[in-house]
Amino acid sequence: MSINEIAKYLKVSKSTVSLVINGKAEQGRISKALAKRILDYVEEIGYKPNALAQSLATGKSKTIGLIVENIGDSFFGPIALYIEENLRRYGYQVFYSSTMGDTKISNEILETMIEKKVEGIIISPAVGQLKNIQKIRNKNFPLVVFDRRVIGLSTNYVGTDNYSSSKKAVQHLVDQGFKKIAMITIDSDQPQMTDRLRGYEEVLNDNFLVSFTLKLPYRSNQDKGLGELLSFLHKYPELDALYFSTNYLCVKTLKVLQSIGKSTNYGIAAFDDHELFELYTPNITCIRQPLEAIANEIVKMIISRLNDSIELIEECIIPSELIIRASSKK
């Protein structure tokens, strides 16, 4: 049932119906009697306007696009939950897509969402998206980047301080008496990862300790790199602690360690918390990003950009917490 059919049935013009339905009877100088007749009929047949047509007419799609690496993981999943719940309160629906780190896919998704006229984009970018993101930023299109920056482009951004948080975690390991601390990270130029690595190297350097770094191939959904991991651990038997740039690398490694029966031989710390860490024996120290707070800031920022007329770029750095769990070495 369309507004045209309603108009025809009631023998009024569709403009009248539209005005009444949208509570603009007064401003359209529609008589109370006619307004009531229309409202009654609309109610009776349970008419709901076609949102696509409304969007086309008003230029407001009430839709936001969310692009993350993997909505199924323990970082982006909860973030996606909070973002969507929050945006819903503002009347927005959310399109989501997982890139799995693939630049080409990520750019395609970006394009499709823009064609579908999302009003804004929230994205945790893959590497190599500079040009495409720059393009939409240049149009002053509402955009919030989170978790990792786009290198070489200043945008609205929400994230934690990866560098200093990483330092905190590694310093904790040092304070616990570990001397041979390896960092296990992914082979990627994602800025949040390089920042975490920098933090690690800085702390070791400050403490006159040797650094051991393993960069595993970046494919968050695959089991690649397990061989490299084992040979790395085998090559450096002197290691006494492992620091992971992300929680899933830690989990993956724990599985490998368990399979070879070395579970408890290392001091362990990881970036990003995981339900496992609290219950694993021994408990695992980690950096915990406040997921809900991050999501709230993202939503606050995108909503601002939707309403701003002037161009504005904001950064919001949300501190992370060092969750100390492991008992000391000595």
Add this chain to the structure above:
Amino acid sequence: MSINEIAKYLKVSKSTVSLVINGKAEQGRISKALAKRILDYVEEIGYKPNALAQSLATGKSKTIGLIVENIGDSFFGPIALYIEENLRRYGYQVFYSSTMGDTKISNEILETMIEKKVEGIIISPAVGQLKNIQKIRNKNFPLVVFDRRVIGLSTNYVGTDNYSSSKKAVQHLVDQGFKKIAMITIDSDQPQMTDRLRGYEEVLNDNFLVSFTLKLPYRSNQDKGLGELLSFLHKYPELDALYFSTNYLCVKTLKVLQSIGKSTNYGIAAFDDHELFELYTPNITCIRQPLEAIANEIVKMIISRLNDSIELIEECIIPSELIIRASSKK
């Protein structure tokens, strides 16, 4: 830049432009020369059609709605990932929403998605959605229900066999020599939960064992019910095993147990796997639903419904696997 502006600039009609862009130059009998001129210009300015207008005109929004309980959890998160990746290959975008089990919110979301003209709905329904889901099913609207059925309504459905899987898990505990097995579940009429409970009761009954059931209040994102949990365990000190109707209840309980130092005193099994279970000490036996297979079937089914002209209702029951991890009691 719209198709109208292109037409105006090239001094042709917009119908001509539309036909050419959509590869229908031949069928519209547009000369090759003109077609090339149009395509060249379209290419030059990087024109992309407004998908909203297209949807309005064609009646195809290329959008699917996904409604789950909590996209941030370890069951729905991966399912959401696979569904979206899969649907993307068919050219569909996905709206998602988490209901957190709230019937009212779930119905509102359903309505909004329909107003936005999604072509189909994939839903893991909250309780009490019978009427609203019935309404859209009666319109022969493409709909796939998963994980839990809508009681009293036959719909397309994808899920596992909760009853028999539950029996397998409980039987395993019995076979391991446990005699006082409690089931910890949620206080909800969700059919997948009642089926799991039935399986538990049946096995205990068949083995002449007493059943102990604790129903915790249903709020998947809260820490309510921990007190009840403790007093339940305190009330029945004779319990030697715990069976959980869902993985997050198990995790929650393990945290409580850990805090009171009783971690390893029970035999444990849970419905749905969790990364923790493989690495926890001792390992935890569970029923593992094949998430990717479930998502694939869901997508296959919704795509079929989108293309079917005839009304068809299918059920797809995907077997779950009993992952045996815990060592035996004796």
Add this chain to the structure above:
DNA sequence: TTAAATTGCAAAACCGGTTTTGCAATTTAA
């Protein structure tokens, strides 16, 4: 050479809305 068929496109109708404009009919003010 002329009627019929084909070519090549424009124009119109449609999808379903919103918003501005315009115009009788009525009411108010002078």
Add this chain to the structure above:
DNA sequence: TTAAATTGCAAAACCGGTTTTGCAATTTAA
């Protein structure tokens, strides 16, 4: 009593597409 203002709505223009129809101009067939 008459001009001006207001009331109450319809009509038109617009958002940006798709698809069908229609009609000159050209080409083909008889």
